[in-house]
Amino acid sequence: MNDTDCLFDDLLCRSLSLFHQFRLYDDCVEEDNAFKALREAEKIVSNTRNGICVAKLGCVIECLAHRFYIDDDTDGVLGEVDTFLIKFSKGLKHPSAEAFVASLWMGEYFLLRLKNPKSRTHSRSKKMVSKMLSFMADMLHRPEKQKELCLSSNDVFEETVDWVKEVCDMHICEKQMVLLLERLYSLQEKGMLQQGDGGKNTLRQQIWDFYY
Numbered sequence: 001m002n003d004t005d006c007l008f009d010d011l012l013c014r015s016l017s018l019f020h021q022f023r024l025y026d027d028c029v030e031e032d033n034a035f036k037a038l039r040e041a042e043k044i045v046s047n048t049r050n051g052i053c054v055a056k057l058g059c060v061i062e063c064l065a066h067r068f069y070i071d072d073d074t075d076g077v078l079g080e081v082d083t084f085l086i087k088f089s090k091g092l093k094h095p096s097a098e099a100f101v102a103s104l105w106m107g108e109y110f111l112l113r114l115k116n117p118k119s120r121t122h123s124r125s126k127k128m129v130s131k132m133l134s135f136m137a138d139m140l141h142r143p144e145k146q147k148e149l150c151l152s153s154n155d156v157f158e159e160t161v162d163w164v165k166e167v168c169d170m171h172i173c174e175k176q177m178v179l180l181l182e183r184l185y186s187l188q189e190k191g192m193l194q195q196g197d198g199g200k201n202t203l204r205q206q207i208w209d210f211y212y
Helices: 003-025 028-048 051-066 075-089 097-115 122-139 143-149 154-169 174-189 202-211
Strands: none
Touching (some): 003 028, 003 051, 003 202, 028 051, 051 075, 075 122, 097 122, 122 154, 154 174
């Protein structure tokens, strides 16, 4: 993770934390600071047009809507994010650890979109969740592709399994889920996962803790 990615994740984590503090203590200053951190993150997305960052920001916005910090009808706000990520996903062709992580973040984003009862784009979101499941499973299909992904860590493995469990709760894409899990566990059994130094992604953990 480069310096920009670290700064971006820190801004989103800070925003979620401040929104939580605002809800606990009814402190408008915390709310203002939370929105400031969110706006700074939006500036980074605008400047970098990085697909992973776009997906992360979208996840945070859906979390805030779910907890009624902002309007829970997010179709208007996230319409451009949907379009951007759908286009971005079409460029993910070559197997790599980075492509796998990007797919995971996009999968998490569209799963949150699917969970939003106010969204009118459930069909599109479901299609994208299915696409990400299939894409990740395909990346693990051939031995040469698995070799590329041995650079990925056990933490990414666990985070992917956690996400698949969330998808399972929606009772969708069952065949793709089973296939991805089979190939993930096969990768683990072959010892092709490195032990990560930093643990699970802090932002991802905070997003799901905040959501529930």
